[in-house]
Every structure is written in structure tokens, then in C-alpha cells.
Amino acid sequence: MFNARIPTSALVLGLAGVIPFAWGLVTIWSEPAARMTVSLAGSRFTGPYVGLFYGAVILAFMSGVLWGFATRAEGRIAATGYALSVLPALWAFFMTGGGPEAAAISLMAGFAGLLCLDWLFWKYGLAPEWWMKLRLILTACVLLCLLPVAL
Secondary structure (H helix, E strand, C coil), rough: CCCCCCCCCHHHHHHHHHHHHHHHHHHHHHHHHHHHHHHHHHHHHHHHHHHHHHHHHHHHHHHHHHHHHCCCCCHHHHHHHHHHHCHHHEEEHCCCCCCHHHHHHHHHHHHHHHHHHHHHHHHCCCCCCCCHHHHHHHHHHHHHHHHHHHH
């Protein structure tokens, strides 16, 4: 698992996908950054809002990725893969209300659960050999960015 090299494009694009989570923290901790963002893009792209909304979007996106992996299987494994693949999107839809702290905690649980699903799809050979290495890096980054919002 950890000997497989992550393709550069996957790593760069994956890390770029962490930027909205990190930007949310920047605008929480920096009033000038928050003011600049509000003036350029609107308040939805500041503070916890950008990370929480984007987190729900990413969980839904990852459902699609898992669905794609399920297409590589057949029979019962495929059916199970399809059923499991919709869980991250449903989790985001049903569990991200209740204010920023509760939403951040729910998203953190969703990303931790997604990592378990990533591992399962990887274990069955449906994900690329390097998948878990990438997912561990990205999940750690996302959880670290959501933690201050949850506290």
C-alpha cells in the first residue's frame, strides 16, 4: 500500500481540493482575509461556511468516486459496492445541520467513515494500488481543517 507511488496529478489535485477547507480557517483567524473574501466572493466563502459547504460537496463527490469503483466488481460485491457508495452523500445531506460545530463534527465523522469505505474498496482491488496512501493524506488534512470549527 505505502510503496505505491501516487500519480503527481492525483496528489496535486487532491491537495488543491483541501484549499477551501484551509481557506475557511484562514478567514476565521484573519479578519483582513475575511474582509477581502467577503468583498471579492461573498460571506459564503469565509469562516466555517466555506469548509462546511465544501465538505458536504466533497462527500457527495466521493460517493460518485466509490460508485465508479463499484463498476469494476460483479455480483454481490458490485451490489454491495453500489449500496455503500451512496452513504457519504446521504451522510452529508442528513447530518450537516445544527450549526457550525455540529456540522463540523458530523463532517469529520463522515470523512472518517469515508476512509473506512475507501479501505474496503481498496481491499477488494477496486481502487488503485496508491489509493489509500492518497486518501490517508487528504483525510488527515481535512480532519485537521475541520477540527477548529468543531471545537
